[in-house]
Amino acid sequence: MxxxxxxxxxxxxxxxxxxxxxxxxxxxxxxxxxxxxxxxxxxxxxxxxxxxxxxxxxxxxxxxxxxxxxxxxxxxxxxxxxxxxxxxxxxxxxxxxxxxxxxxxxxxxxxxxxxxxxxxxxxxxxxxxxxxxxxxxxxxxxxxxxxxxxxxxxxxxxxxxxxxxxxxxxxxxxxxxxxxxxxxxxxxxxxxxxxxxxYPYKIHTIFTKLVNTILIIDEKPKKILSSKGHLLMNSHLYAKERFKSANKNMDSLISILKIGDFQEFGELIEHEALTLHAMIMTSRPYFLWMKPNTINVIQSVWDFRKESKKNIYFTLDAGANVHLLYPIEEKKIILKWIYSDLFSFCKKIIESFCY
The missing domain is CATH 3.30.230.10 (Ribosomal Protein S5; domain 2)
Incomplete structure (x- = not known):
């Protein structure tokens, strides 16, 4: 059109x-x-x-x-x-x-x-x-x-x-x-x-019912808005490689969404989230949106996933807060762990779904 x-x-x-x-x-x-x-x-x-x-x-x-x-x-x-x-x-x-x-x-x-x-x-x-x-x-x-x-x-x-x-x-x-x-x-x-x-293609049923739990690490308005961060990509040393990587990851995600490999899905979205913040931290001028408790949550997720074998993965937007994604079938155990082990790292928890 x-x-x-x-x-x-x-x-x-x-x-x-x-x-x-x-x-x-x-x-x-x-x-x-x-x-x-x-x-x-x-x-x-x-x-x-x-x-x-x-x-x-x-x-x-x-x-x-x-x-x-x-x-x-x-x-x-x-x-x-x-x-x-x-x-x-x-x-x-x-x-x-x-x-x-x-x-x-x-x-x-x-x-x-x-x-x-x-x-x-x-x-x-x-x-x-x-x-x-x-x-x-x-x-x-x-x-x-x-x-x-x-x-x-x-x-x-x-x-x-x-x-x-x-x-x-x-x-x-x-x-x-x-x-x-x-x-x-x-x-x-x-x-x-x-x-x-x-999204125009069929996706595996595991991706149609995803829980999204948001940990509010910092609810104050950001000192540096996303619009400024976008502009810094115009002169970023690693910008071209980032754009290639993003488009390549999109191809990978198309395949993952079709076959329903949740581990591959989770590892890809975590990589994307960390790449976004890597671009932020290596721009000129550089800055940091993550807070200490953002890192604490990420490390806790990695540890829990390794020990429990549960399908819980994180992603980040342009800020300090953490989105946790996991299948609805595993909600009961994972949500209980979030409140017991992660609540101390955040201001509040927002329970949501991808719909």
């Missing part, structure tokens, strides 16, 4: 002067990590990625719109997060609305109030921008659906993913449930750099 088809072209439309829409969107955890984007193009990844959407980890956004009394062809925005006005969010939201206004020109005729909340800490490395920007993109598409009653669901979701990407790269993957692919990859039909697609 060519991106020109996402441009809204109807100059005359009918819609209530005042209204509101509400959408929920889930966060996601990448298995093959997206890290690095083209510096001359908006939110275009330098390697393909694949993620699971996460149950119980989501953002709810209410978008209230008021049509201008006069033809102003601009918009104003107020944003409230968890009931409190959040002016610090405005620059990113304004930038997002300006980017998408080329594709959603009707936005220029309204003023907006955004009311939003998360079920998890924002800006702490659990992809809050993914769920928040995708929820907002879905709200925008709900407005467009009011303008175009014949809008098909497939187009609705593809354009929502396309718009979400312009706010946060990984947000394009949060539009869909399940395994979702973003970024052109030769082995995945339909994959592209402009919007995400549901």
């Amino acid at each position: 060519k991106i020109n088809c996402f441009v809204y072209k109807n100059k005359k439309y009918s819609i209530d002067k005042n209204g509101e829409v509400t959408r929920k969107s889930h966060s996601n955890i990448a298995l093959i990590k997206y890290w690095g984007k083209h510096n001359k193009k908006i939110q275009i990844p330098l390697n393909s990625s694949i993620s699971y959407s996460l149950k119980n980890i989501y953002t709810v956004t209410r978008l209230i719109y008021h049509k201008h009394k006069k033809e102003k062809k601009n918009f104003s925005i107020k944003i409230f997060f968890s009931g409190k006005e959040k002016t610090s969010f405005l620059p990113k939201i304004f930038d997002f609305f300006h980017r998408i206004s080329f594709y959603c020109s009707y936005l220029l005729d309204f003023n907006f109030i955004i009311e939003t909340y998360n079920t998890f800490p924002h800006s702490s490395g659990i992809a809050s921008s993914a769920s928040s920007m995708s929820a907002l993109a879905l709200c925008v598409m709900e407005i467009e659906k009011k303008l175009v009653s014949s809008l098909e669901e497939d187009f609705f979701l593809k354009k929502a993913s396309f718009l979400a990407r312009l706010g946060s790269g990984s947000a394009c993957r949060s539009i869909y449930p399940g395994l979702v692919v973003w970024g052109n990859h030769k082995s995945i039909k339909g994959s592209n750099d402009f919007y995400a697609i549901p």
Whole structure:
């Protein structure tokens, strides 16, 4: 699908002067990590990625719109997060609305109030921008659906993913449930750099019911945001090899998902997580998102896995917090161990599922 088809072209439309829409969107955890984007193009990844959407980890956004009394062809925005006005969010939201206004020109005729909340800490490395920007993109598409009653669901979701990407790269993957692919990859039909697609191939049943337990090591907003880390990949000494490795790992994962080898799956996602943080620690300037308790949890997982022979593996996002993935059949024993042996390392534990 060519991106020109996402441009809204109807100059005359009918819609209530005042209204509101509400959408929920889930966060996601990448298995093959997206890290690095083209510096001359908006939110275009330098390697393909694949993620699971996460149950119980989501953002709810209410978008209230008021049509201008006069033809102003601009918009104003107020944003409230968890009931409190959040002016610090405005620059990113304004930038997002300006980017998408080329594709959603009707936005220029309204003023907006955004009311939003998360079920998890924002800006702490659990992809809050993914769920928040995708929820907002879905709200925008709900407005467009009011303008175009014949809008098909497939187009609705593809354009929502396309718009979400312009706010946060990984947000394009949060539009869909399940395994979702973003970024052109030769082995995945339909994959592209402009919007995400549901993983198109069959997967083994063991990967359809995965538990995701999140250990919140640090719930404070990160001092260095992911957007800055992405930019550092443009001059990174090891960037080219990283992109080759990510695409090679995607090929390996396709085979693993088909045959159901959980050990190979786990070792691959751990390698990807550690590679992401290796890129962070070897960038210029270098920095560190892991905390001492991140390391303590990782070592404990390795020790427990060796002793118990249980299928528990970790992955990390761009932060200190740890995602533990394991089959639902092993939940009872593993979850009991998590609370007894890992609780002391974290601020809180969030129980979730890959869905």
